[in-house]
Amino acid sequence: MILEALGSAALGLILAWAAAHRLGHRLPTRPLVYSTGVAGALFGDFVTHTALGPGAGLLSLLGAAIIAVASLSLLLRPAGRLHRRSATA
Template sequence: MILEALGSAVLGLILAWAATHRLGHRLPARPLVLCTGGAGALFGDFVTHTALDPGTALLSLLGAAVISVASLSLLLRPTGRLRRRSATA
């Protein structure tokens, strides 16, 4: 179980690192993104491990990746090209 948690944390950090390189202009500071990716992966592993049997390590890692990507997507900012004027302006 410790190796599963360590693997999911590393997976979350890898996903966060890839997100900072691919979408760095749309994300906040790098330490926040890395912490969010790792914490999201650990939470996803915990939820998947609790919902399924303890013997499903691959499914737990899949759940960790899904929750990590979902939490990283919440940090994305708009590109700025879609500015719309309000009705009062």
């Protein structure tokens, strides 16, 4: 269980690094991105491990990756400026 949690945290850190490297211009500060990736992976591992029980290590890591990517995607900002017209224009 400890190795599974450490593996999930490492997976979340790797996914956060990849997101910060690839989409750095659309994300907030790097410490927030890294902590969100790790926390999302640990939460995903916890939920998957609770649902499937012990013995499903690879599926728990898959669940950790899915939740980490989903939580990192919530940090993304729009790519360009939004040009909205006012109601009076």
